[in-house]
Structure formats: C-alpha cells, structure tokens
Amino acid sequence: MTYDVAIVGSGFSSIALTINLLEILPPSASIAVIGDDPGFGRGTAYRTEFYLHRLNVPAARMSVFADRPDDFVDWLRARGKPVFADDFASRGDYGLYLRDTLASRLRPRERRARLDFVRAKAVACDTCPEEGITFVLDTGTELHARNVVLALGVGSAGLPISPERIDRRARRRIIDNPWRMGWFSRVKHDDEICIFGSGLTMIDQVLSLRARGHRGQIRVLSRRGLVPHPHPIRRAAPVATELPDGGEISTILHALRREVKNGADWRGVVDGLRPKTQALWQALSTHQRSRFLRHALAWWSIHRHRIAPDVFEQFNELLKDGTVKVEAGFLRSIRAADGAGLTIEYRARGEQRIVCLHADWIVNCTGMERAGIGHSPLLKEMCDRRMIAMDELGLGISVDRKSRVLDPEGEPRPGFFAAGALTAGQFWEITAVPDIRVQARDIAEAIADEVRLALPPAARIA
Numbered sequence: 001m002t003y004d005v006a007i008v009g010s011g012f013s014s015i016a017l018t019i020n021l022l023e024i025l026p027p028s029a030s031i032a033v034i035g036d037d038p039g040f041g042r043g044t045a046y047r048t049e050f051y052l053h054r055l056n057v058p059a060a061r062m063s064v065f066a067d068r069p070d071d072f073v074d075w076l077r078a079r080g081k082p083v084f085a086d087d088f089a090s091r092g093d094y095g096l097y098l099r100d101t102l103a104s105r106l107r108p109r110e111r112r113a114r115l116d117f118v119r120a121k122a123v124a125c126d127t128c129p130e131e132g133i134t135f136v137l138d139t140g141t142e143l144h145a146r147n148v149v150l151a152l153g154v155g156s157a158g159l160p161i162s163p164e165r166i167d168r169r170a171r172r173r174i175i176d177n178p179w180r181m182g183w184f185s186r187v188k189h190d191d192e193i194c195i196f197g198s199g200l201t202m203i204d205q206v207l208s209l210r211a212r213g214h215r216g217q218i219r220v221l222s223r224r225g226l227v228p229h230p231h232p233i234r235r236a237a238p239v240a241t242e243l244p245d246g247g248e249i250s251t252i253l254h255a256l257r258r259e260v261k262n263g264a265d266w267r268g269v270v271d272g273l274r275p276k277t278q279a280l281w282q283a284l285s286t287h288q289r290s291r292f293l294r295h296a297l298a299w300w301s302i303h304r305h306r307i308a309p310d311v312f313e314q315f316n317e318l319l320k321d322g323t324v325k326v327e328a329g330f331l332r333s334i335r336a337a338d339g340a341g342l343t344i345e346y347r348a349r350g351e352q353r354i355v356c357l358h359a360d361w362i363v364n365c366t367g368m369e370r371a372g373i374g375h376s377p378l379l380k381e382m383c384d385r386r387m388i389a390m391d392e393l394g395l396g397i398s399v400d401r402k403s404r405v406l407d408p409e410g411e412p413r414p415g416f417f418a419a420g421a422l423t424a425g426q427f428w429e430i431t432a433v434p435d436i437r438v439q440a441r442d443i444a445e446a447i448a449d450e451v452r453l454a455l456p457p458a459a460r461i462a
Contacts, residue, residue: 003032004113004451006135006145008122008378010035012046013151013420013436015098016064020444022105022112029113029451032143034122034135040102046095053091053204054308056228057432058235060085062094064101066438072097086235088308118143122378127387132415146454147415147447150388150405154396154421155375157366159196160223160331167335170342174334175363178205183361190216192358194344197365198222198326200305203315205363206324210314218324219357221346222366224298225328228305229267230312236268243276247283249292270303274429281428282401286392293393329355334362368421368431373397379422387413391425399423403443415450417443 005021007014014033021031033040055062063071075097076083083089105112122143124136132146156177159166166174175183178201187193193209195202198220206218220227241259244251256273260266273280281289292300307315318324328349337343341360348355373379373390379397382388389398389408397418399405403426404412419439421431429435 001030002132002144002146003116004029004145004454005147005149005447006032006034006133006143007149007151008034008135009149009151009153009420010037010040011151011153011420012098012433013153013440014149015040015102016433016437016440017149017151017419017444018115019064019102019105020440021447022115024444024448025113025451026455027111027113028455031113031115032118032145033115034118034120034137034143036119036121038119040117046091046098053208054088054311055091055094056088056200056231056305056307057434058086058231059083059089061434062089064098064433064437066441071101075100088231088311124381125378125387126385147450148417149443149447150379150397150418150422151420152376152379152422154368154373154424156364157368159334159362159364160366161334165333167333169336170334170362173342173361175361178363178365183363184208184212187212187214187361188216189213191360192216192341193218193361193363194342194357194359195220195363195365196222196331197367198225198227199301199365199367200228200307201365201367203228203307203311205365206318207311207314210318215323216360218318219359220324220326221329221331221344222326223328223330223349225326225349226298226302227315227326228302228307228312230309231306232265232267233309236265236271238272238274239264239268240272241269243280247280247285247288249284249288249296252280253296266303267306274434277429278427278435282426289393327355373422393425395424396422397425399426401426402446403439415447417446419443 059073063069065071120137120139122135123138126134128134133148135143243255259269329346332345335343344357386408391398399418403417405416405418
C-alpha cells in the first residue's frame with residue numbers, strides 16, 4: 001500500500017501533525033505514523049506522573065491548536081481542574097490531554113482519513129518516481145508514501161569530554177539517560193550525586209531525587225554555572241522593543257538592555273521577542289548566528305526558558321541550605337575512585353585551578369545534541385544518499401521557510417517536509433509547543449493541498 005502521508009517519529013511534533021491532518025484531510029486519504037515509542041506523542045516528558053514535573057509554559061499557551069488557544073485550559077476545567085491562564089499545569093496532565101485530543105479525532109471512523117500506527121523504526125529509504133519515498137523498516141517490511149514528514153527530533157548530548165578520558169570502570173555509575181527512571185532505585189539516601197548540565201532537566205532530576213528520599217550532597221557542574229530563572233507569580237506584559245535593522249547580535253542586545261534600563265520588566269522584554277524570534281534568527285548572517293551560539297546561548301536559555309515559580313522556590317531552598325551546589329568549569333576526567341564511587345576532575349571557569357570532587361553517581365543532563373542527526377541511522381543514510389543536507393551550523397537538517405526539506409543543492413523536494421527540533425537551523429525557536437503547533441498546522445495544510453490535487457476533480461469538490 002502507498003500512503004498519502006508518512007510521518008516518521010513519535011514525539012510531540014508527530015502527534016501535532018497527526019491531529020491537524022485528521023482534521024483537514026479528506027476521508028479518502030491515508031496516514032502512516034512510523035515510530036516505536038509506545039507512548040505516542042507523549043514521550044518521556046509527558047508520561048511523567050510526578051506532580052513537580054510542570055510545564056514551563058503557561059497553560060493558556062499550550063493548546064495543540066494554533067487557532068484555538070483555550071483548548072488545553074478548557075480540557076483541564078472539564079475534568080475538574082480549574083486553572084487560570086497563567087498557571088503551570090503538570091506535564092502528566094498535558095500528556096493525557098494529547099492522548100484524549102487524538103482519541104477524539106479517531107472516533108468518527110467513516111468521516112476521517114485512514115490512520116495506521118506502524119510500530120517500527122525506519123532504518124533505510126529510497127526515492128521512487130511513482131510512490132514518492134520508500135522506507136525500509138526494522139521489521140523487514142517496506143512502506144511507501146507520496147508525502148513525508150521527518151519528525152524525529154534530535155538526540156541527547158553526550159558528556160562534555162572525550163570518551164578516552166572516562167575510566168572504563170566508572171561507566172556503570174554514569175546515568176546517560178536520566179529519564180529512564182529505574183536508576184533512582186539504585187541510589188542510596190546519602191549518596192553523593194554529580195549532575196552535568198544546569199538547565200531544566202537538572203532541576204527536574206534534583207526535585208525527583210528529593211521526593212524519593214535522597215538527602216545526600218548534589219553538585220551541579222556546567223561550563224557557565226547558570227540555572228534557569230523563574231517565571232514571575234504575576235506575568236509581566238510583553239514589551240515590544242523597537243529593534244535596529246542590520247542583524248547584529250550586539251545591537252539587538254543593546255536595544256533590549258536599554259529597554260530594561262528604562263524600567264521595563266526584563267521578562268516582558270524577553271517575552272515580547274517571541275513573535276519576532278524566528279524572523280530575527282533568519283535575518284542574522286551565518287557568522288552572527290554562530291556568534292550567538294558561542295557567546296549568548298547560555299544566557300538566552302536561562303532568561304527565555306523559565307520555570308514555574310513554586311518549582312523554582314523549592315530548588316532555590318536547596319541552593320540556600322547547601323544541599324545543591326552549582327559550579328562552573330570544564331570537565332577533564334572521570335575515573336573510578338580508589339575506595340568507592342567516582343573521582344571527577346574539572347578546571348574551574350576563568351582559572352587554571354584543577355578541582356577534584358567525589359561522587360557516587362554522575363547524571364548527564366546536558367540537553368540536546370548540537371549536531372542534529374547523529375542519533376538517527378536513517379537521517380545519516382539519507383544524508384549519505386544526498387536526499388537531505390545538514391544546515392550550515394549543524395543544528396539539524398536544511399529546510400526552507402515552508403519547512404520543505406532541501407537537498408544538498410538547496411532545492412526542495414515536493415511533498416517532503418521536516419518538523420520540530422530538526423528544523424532549528426531555519427527557525428531556531430522550534431522546540432516549544434507554541435512554535436511547533438504553528439509549524440504543524442502549516443505543514444498539514446500544504447500536504448492537504450497536495451493530496452487534494454491528486455484526487456479526481458469530482459472528489460476535490462466533495
């Protein structure tokens with residue numbers, strides 16, 4: 001069978017696309033979703049049941065529909081969970097909302113497109129003039145599709161150190177994926193923990209450890225030692241800063257600082273950039289984008305990606321009483337200690353001083369990988385076959401402003417799209433729900449146009 005649409009991936013981008021396609025494709029159309037994650041669309045982030053794992057975007061901006069901003073808030077209220085627009089709902093509730101929203105689109109079987117969930121990984125592919133793209137699955141079967149969306153996300157970053165600097169005996173005490181929750185059961189209450197990375201995932205892991213009875217010392221090491229700021233209890237109104245022309249990072253930063261010096265709340269200034277962020281990124285030269293990634297990214301992240309106020313307060317109390325210590329430095333080596341546990345060496349930031357610390361466990365919370373296709377054999381093969389190309393900064397794959405995948409010559413292939421974090425080179429801000437839902441709607445509409453054009457004239461009118 002040849003599907004009208006194949007979506008490769010099973011994260012949020014995939015479920016947002018699927019829901020939008022089910023709403024607008026004709027009943028004669030067919031969709032295949034290829035992925036091996038049993039929690040389709042929820043992933044690890046939205047399957048959690050821990051109450052402190054909150055969304056870091058207010059509920060009023062988390063609807064899966066770009067044109068129905070109150071959908072998530074209404075869903076919560078209908079289930080006896082009264083919320084205000086600026087409240088931060090649990091990630092578990094958001095996962096249930098995605099599940100219910102998809103289920104509601106699946107019920108009218110006779111009035112919707114056919115949808116097949118294909119529990120498999122796509123491991124290879126080829127182009128076919130008659131059938132679009134053919135995927136080879138790890139089940140040994142093939143799947144054909146006229147239109148394709150790559151929604152594979154990006155992988156997790158490794159520890160910021162070359163593998164040869166990690167003692168082989170130390171590896172059993174390194175948690176590469178903290179979202180595989182089984183590692184908590186191996187931790188004793190007084191074990192010393194060292195977490196690499198100081199962003200949102202780190203805070204989730206610290207509070208999860210405390211909730212499970214851990215009372216030992218937790219050290220957090222990152223290159224700059226910066227942690228996310230909290231949202232205010234009362235949201236500041238977005239401030240529309242007048243930005244200079246020219247696409248220079250330094251002049252943009254100067255304009256933002258001037259706004260704050262003139263009395264604007266810095267949170268409102270940052271939030272006021274949201275409607276402009278993609279356009280600002282696209283106006284920057286490759287050199288300016290690279291400058292931003294080298295010098296400003298860490299500060300952008302802690303100001304832009306904030307956490308719920310009450311979650312921050314709990315984390316801040318641990319900072320105040322010394323349970324958690326955040327340090328800035330560059331990792332040099334990890335080795336098994338002579339007695340037990342691990343010895344970690346790092347160079348303190350801005351100094352030549354070498355610091356040694358002991359830990360029973362190392363937890364990798366360094367975030368997403370920078371080179372956006374290293375996690376996927378399929379994407380690497382597509383790159384080798386010149387079906388796709390990396391973007392100039394290696395953030396993901398090259399796409400145009402309509403999310404169409406570009407080949408190495410910069411030419412788009414009809415009916416071939418990418419969504420979500422894979423498209424960061426073009427859009428930059430494309431990892432949060434408010435941005436992905438707009439992209440998902442636009443891709444769905446473009447595919448629906450292609451599908452309708454392939455129908456007989458009478459069927460198009462119907």
